[in-house]
Amino acid sequence: MRAPGLALRSLLPFLLGLPALLALQGSLSDFWASVLITAGVNVILAVSLNVVNGFTGQFSIGHAGFMAVGAYTAAKITLAAAGWAPAGLPPRLADGAVFLLALLAGMVTAALAGLLVGMPSLRLRGDYLAIVTLGFNEIIRVIIENTAFLGRATGLSGLPRRTTFAWAWMGVIATVVMARRLLGSTHGRALLAIREDEVAAEAMGVDTTGYKVKAFVVSSAFAGLAGGLLVHLIQLCTPRTFTFVKSIEVVVMVVLGGLGSVTGSAVAAFGLTLALEGLREVQEYRMVAYSLLLIVLMLTRPTGLFGTREAWDWLPRLPWRRRPEEGA
Amino acid sequence: MRIARALPLAVLALAGCPKQEAPAGPQPILFGHVGSMTGNEATFGDSTDKGIRLAVDEQNKRGGVKGRPLAVKTLDDQGKPEEAAVAATRLLTEDKATVLLGEVASSRSLAMAPIADLDKVPMVSPSSTNPRVTKDGAVTRPYVFRVCFIDPFQGTVMAKYARDTMKVSKVAILRDVGNDYSVGLADYFAAKFKELGGTIVADQSYKAGDQDFKAQLTAIKGKHPEAIYVPGYYTEVALIARQTRELGMQQPLMGGDGWDSSKLYEIAKGALDGSAFSNHYSHENPSPVIQDFVKAYQARYGSVPDGLAAAGYDAARIAIDAIQRAPEVSGPAIRDALAATKGFQGVTGVITIDADHNAVKPAVVLKIQDNAAHYATTINP
Numbered sequence: 188m189r190a191p192g193l194a195l196r197s198l199l200p201f202l203l204g205l206p207a208l209l210a211l212q213g214s215l216s217d218f219w220a221s222v223l224i225t226a227g228v229n230v231i232l233a234v235s236l237n238v239v240n241g242f243t244g245q246f247s248i249g250h251a252g253f254m255a256v257g258a259y260t261a262a263k264i265t266l267a268a269a270g271w272a273p274a275g276l277p278p279r280l281a282d283g284a285v286f287l288l289a290l291l292a293g294m295v296t297a298a299l300a301g302l303l304v305g306m307p308s309l310r311l312r313g314d315y316l317a318i319v320t321l322g323f324n325e326i327i328r329v330i331i332e333n334t335a336f337l338g339r340a341t342g343l344s345g346l347p348r349r350t351t352f353a354w355a356w357m358g359v360i361a362t363v364v365m366a367r368r369l370l371g372s373t374h375g376r377a378l379l380a381i382r383e384d385e386v387a388a389e390a391m392g393v394d395t396t397g398y399k400v401k402a403f404v405v406s407s408a409f410a411g412l413a414g415g416l417l418v419h420l421i422q423l424c425t426p427r428t429f430t431f432v433k434s435i436e437v438v439v440m441v442v443l444g445g446l447g448s449v450t451g452s453a454v455a456a457f458g459l460t461l462a463l464e465g466l467r468e469v470q471e472y473r474m475v476a477y478s479l480l481l482i483v484l485m486l487t488r489p490t491g492l493f494g495t496r497e498a499w500d501w502l503p504r505l506p507w508r509r510r511p512e513e514g515a
Numbered sequence: 516m517r518i519a520r521a522l523p524l525a526v527l528a529l530a531g532c533p534k535q536e537a538p539a540g541p542q543p544i545l546f547g548h549v550g551s552m553t554g555n556e557a558t559f560g561d562s563t564d565k566g567i568r569l570a571v572d573e574q575n576k577r578g579g580v581k582g583r584p585l586a587v588k589t590l591d592d593q594g595k596p597e598e599a600a601v602a603a604t605r606l607l608t609e610d611k612a613t614v615l616l617g618e619v620a621s622s623r624s625l626a627m628a629p630i631a632d633l634d635k636v637p638m639v640s641p642s643s644t645n646p647r648v649t650k651d652g653a654v655t656r657p658y659v660f661r662v663c664f665i666d667p668f669q670g671t672v673m674a675k676y677a678r679d680t681m682k683v684s685k686v687a688i689l690r691d692v693g694n695d696y697s698v699g700l701a702d703y704f705a706a707k708f709k710e711l712g713g714t715i716v717a718d719q720s721y722k723a724g725d726q727d728f729k730a731q732l733t734a735i736k737g738k739h740p741e742a743i744y745v746p747g748y749y750t751e752v753a754l755i756a757r758q759t760r761e762l763g764m765q766q767p768l769m770g771g772d773g774w775d776s777s778k779l780y781e782i783a784k785g786a787l788d789g790s791a792f793s794n795h796y797s798h799e800n801p802s803p804v805i806q807d808f809v810k811a812y813q814a815r816y817g818s819v820p821d822g823l824a825a826a827g828y829d830a831a832r833i834a835i836d837a838i839q840r841a842p843e844v845s846g847p848a849i850r851d852a853l854a855a856t857k858g859f860q861g862v863t864g865v866i867t868i869d870a871d872h873n874a875v876k877p878a879v880v881l882k883i884q885d886n887a888a889h890y891a892t893t894i895n896p
Contacts, residue, residue, distance in 0.1 A: 216608055216609070217604055217607075217608040217634070218604050218605050218608040218609045221600070221601055221604045222601060222605075225597070225601060328693075329693075329722075332692055332693050333692060339692075339695065339698060340622075340692065340693050340694055340695040340697075340698055341621070341622065341625070341645060341647065341695035341698075341699075342622070342625075342695075344625050344647055344651060345651045345652055348629065348633070417597060420597075420600070421596060421597050421600040421626045422600075422626070422629040423596055423600075423622075423625050423626045423629075425596055425622050425625070425626075425695075426693070427595065427596055427622050428595070428596055428597055464601070464605075467590050467591060467602065467605070471552055471553060471591070473553070473591060474553055474593070
């Protein structure tokens with residue numbers, strides 16, 4: 188009885204989301220489309236980082252590194268497939284298929300990078316992990332800057348513009364569904380147990396390192412997806428996009444939204460992107476206003492906007508809706 | 516806590532004040548400028564913006580273009596390519612800019628170029644020197660132009676200067692590997708210098724943001740070069756110059772237009788005396804065109820215009836010239852006029868736009884004496 192219900196819960200957002208996004212896409216101006224795509228990319232980054240920083244209670248600040256891995260993989264694939272037109276397939280469909288393939292490949296390589304970094308470093312805790320992930324972020328960037336195949340510091344230009352509003356927000360749906368389903372699963376409970384008390388979790392038989400690495404790999408894969416989507420929006424893949432400043436921005440979004448809250452980090456990422464765009468008019472004062480906003484929010488709500496709660500926890504309990512018992 | 520809550524509102528209210536007043540009469544022709552007004556390269560965006568605004572205001576005093584006034588809207592990109600892309604999209608689709616101006620750094624111009632092509636709005640980059648900005652692979656981008664020379668030319672200029680004027684034959688290179696501009700210049704310099712019979716004795720690298728360059732400089736010192744080519748940006752170059760002298764090396768340094776900032780001399784404190792760099796223009800050039808520009812700029816901003824301000828001024832003036840010559844104010848018409856630019860008398864030299872939308876014009880070499888740059892020579896293409 189449970190299995191079909193679960194499958195439906197995972198698939199329904201996609202089935203309902205796609206037509207809605209396609210309908211919305213038609214009514215968006217170019218500018219709003221690109222702002223909303225950027226916002227969507229940031230939501231994917233924040234929600235996926237929340238899996239490590241929020242659910243598992245680890246502190247990773249190398250998200251942009253995994254983004255870069257996914258972005259370069261996807262960019263190389265779409266560049267290689269440029270001009271490739273299989274017979275009998277309409278070109279738009281072929282482009283879409285290549286792009287989907289490129290994004291998936293980007294996720295796989297980013298996940299592999301996550302595994303490679305996670306295996307040795309997730310035995311570390313707290314500050315040490317932060318330093319290792321930061322180091323990895325820089326290593327990735329330096330490797331790219333010194334590899335002729337990846338275009339060195341100039342990067343790869345001339346990418347096709349493939350990321351549309353629907354593509355980006357389908358990615359958002361996938362990320363949010365992943366995070367929510369993960370949180371409700373055995374894995375998710377193990378991650379929460381690690382966050383609450385690592386020693387106690389280990390004493391209860393939770394394979395702490397194993398679960399941490401798994402969370403890290405999943406999180407990296409979605410960072411790779413965000414990278415792939417971003418470079419096919421700006422049609423340029425350069426190491427300058429993936430500096431540790433980008434990683435810090437994502438951490439800020441997660442902390443601001445509330446560590447452990449999926450809707451919180453999504454709302455924070457979305458809100459911050461729009462706020463920064465709105466503040467563009469005020470030029471030099473933009474970053475001052477932005478920083479002040481962060482300081483004030485942290486002073487008034489140290490647990491972040493949502494804490495560990497989700498947006499619907501504030502809704503009145505509806506008779507037909509069973510509230511799942513949250514462990515946190 | 517109440518004060519803390521009120522602060523961002525106060526900041527927003529303050530920041531909202533310097534709004535442009537809407538000029539009465541006919542609809543203005545809008546120039547959209549994307550620049551790094553904040554971030555590491557903030558002086559680049561600031562200088563360029565000042566140059567653009569000066570050119571536009573001068574034209575408005577002469578009655579605008581085709582009976583319409585000109586207006587400038589500048590958006591900050593914080594020095595990030597993805598921000599430059601969004602800012603360009605905003606200027607073109609929301610503000611309906613007629614011409615897009617920017618960016619200084621090639622990596623940001625590369626992010627803006629596809630958007631200009633997509634929206635069929637001409638874009639003029641004041642000082643992006645990477646060849647790929649106007650030419651993507653084998654295809655020239657239809658709507659993207661620049662008013663500066665490209666990296667190959669700037670690299671070869673310094674190679675010629677080193678061989679012909681400085682008469683050196685052994686040069687070491689110290690490049691910023693994280694910067695496409697620096698890598699490009701270093702490669703073209705090395706190629707031309709070897710072609711002219713010189714040898715590159717050492718090729719070391721650093722990264723922007725580094726503070727200590729002693730390891731690379733010690734390695735270079737061991738090879739006994741006669742000069743060191745450092746095609747980086749001003750902050751690191753100044754630090755490198757000081758550490759070179761601290762190590763007891765007296766060789767002159769050479770570089771490109773990334774040196775051009777008053778900050779260079781503030782940080783170097785005389786360590787760069789005897790060094791030389793290629794640039795777009797020199798404010799000491801006695802030509803009346805340049806002297807008029809320098810006077811107008813000084814009267815308005817109280818400082819001597821640097822090369823980027825001059826390039827921004829020329830970018831705006833070439834766009835104005837093209838709009839005047841175009842039969843109508845539309846993207847394709849202005850583009851055709853821009854492509855046909857020939858012998859335009861700019862502050863940074865006589866500019867002709869070639870088939871690849873690059874400016875063909877001379878470069879000047881500036882020599883640093885007494886902690887200030889002085890005009891040394893002009894090298895023609």
